Amino acid sequence: MRRRAVVVAGTVAVGLALVAVGAFLALAGAPRPRADGPGAFGAVVVLLGLCVAGWKLWRRPDGPAVSPAPWWEADEFVSDPPEAAPADQRISGTAMVEHVESAAARARDGAPIAESLDPVREPLRTALVDALVRGGRDPDDVRDDLTAGTWTDDPVAAAVLDEAVTPADRPFRARVRAWLFPEQAVRRRSARAMAAVGAATDEALPAVVGQRAPRSVPVLAPTVDDLRRAADGSLQRSVDGALTRREFAGAERERADGDRRADETGPVDRSESPTDVAGDWSDVGPEVSD
Numbered sequence: 001m002r003r004r005a006v007v008v009a010g011t012v013a014v015g016l017a018l019v020a021v022g023a024f025l026a027l028a029g030a031p032r033p034r035a036d037g038p039g040a041f042g043a044v045v046v047l048l049g050l051c052v053a054g055w056k057l058w059r060r061p062d063g064p065a066v067s068p069a070p071w072w073e074a075d076e077f078v079s080d081p082p083e084a085a086p087a088d089q090r091i092s093g094t095a096m097v098e099h100v101e102s103a104a105a106r107a108r109d110g111a112p113i114a115e116s117l118d119p120v121r122e123p124l125r126t127a128l129v130d131a132l133v134r135g136g137r138d139p140d141d142v143r144d145d146l147t148a149g150t151w152t153d154d155p156v157a158a159a160v161l162d163e164a165v166t167p168a169d170r171p172f173r174a175r176v177r178a179w180l181f182p183e184q185a186v187r188r189r190s191a192r193a194m195a196a197v198g199a200a201t202d203e204a205l206p207a208v209v210g211q212r213a214p215r216s217v218p219v220l221a222p223t224v225d226d227l228r229r230a231a232d233g234s235l236q237r238s239v240d241g242a243l244t245r246r247e248f249a250g251a252e253r254e255r256a257d258g259d260r261r262a263d264e265t266g267p268v269d270r271s272e273s274p275t276d277v278a279g280d281w282s283d284v285g286p287e288v289s290d
Contacts, residue, residue, distance in 0.1 A: 099123055100190050107182040113189070116182070117160055120190045125161050128197045135204030157196035160189050 099119045106116035125146065132142045132151075145151040147165070149158030155168035170178075178185035 096120075096123065096194070100187065103186050103190060104183045107186040113178060113182055113185055114163065116186045117189065120186075120193065121161060121163075124193055124197050128161065128200060131197075131201035132204050135201075137204070151200060152196040154192060154196045156189055157193040160193035161197075 102119040103116045106119070107113060128146070128151070129139065129142050133139050142151070146158075146162045149155065149162065149165035152158055155165070159165045159167040
């Protein structure tokens with residue numbers, strides 16, 4: 001919403017400025033028109049033509065004048081997209097996706113970023129406390145660490161999980177970006193919080209027995225139909241959800257570190273980041289670190 005408003009306002013302002021400058025230059029440098037010339041009538045016609053052209057470009061192409069799609073809705077070829085994943089297979093982080101989408105919807109509706117993160121905060125706090133307590137920590141000590149923000153070295157993630165933690169000072173460019181794109185800011189901070197929680201729980205919980213055991217048969221890479229987008233934006237397998245993939249937590253931490261460096265210094269080149277692709281599926285299953 002904010003981005004659209006800023007773009008529209010900027011476009012209108014630039015257009016009015018260019019029209020004013022052009023009119024001034026034309027009136028100041030042009031010779032006096034002849035009495036039999038087009039005069040004001042011609043200028044009005046040109047202006048009306050520009051208005052009609054702008055309206056045609058701005059309006060949505062709907063109505064009976066628009067040609068219908070060359071296929072019909074019951075056609076088997078377009079009944080399901082070719083990349084559709086099985087809906088009956090749940091993967092790790094499926095429930096968390098709903099919380100992230102709820103937080104993003106709040107940001108789109110104009111809520112402050114701190115309030116928009118409320119749907120994400122409680123499930124992440126619960127998961128972190130349960131994991132650390134199962135790892136041998138005292139519940140009161142864990143809650144004290146959450147309040148102080150000392151359970152992680154990422155101040156953004158600490159502020160997401162507890163409102164009492166003072167957010168870190170962000171550069172002016174990062175604050176402007178968060179104001180223009182609040183939904184992206186909510187998703188980015190949620191991803192950093194999930195990565196930090198995943199790292200903390202991996203350190204607290206023991207490794208799964210046989211997790212790194214060699215496979216006796218080769219494993220093929222998953223097809224596009226077997227992949228689904230997880231809460232943090234990464235691709236995961238939507239089949240055989242009982243398998244674990246905790247090795248992906250290292251890649252999540254790498255992405256969180258990259259986001260932190262981007263906030264402090266500027267954008268980071270992610271061309272070599274493994275989080276935007278399906279990853280190495282030769283010896284692991286779907287990810288459960290969320």
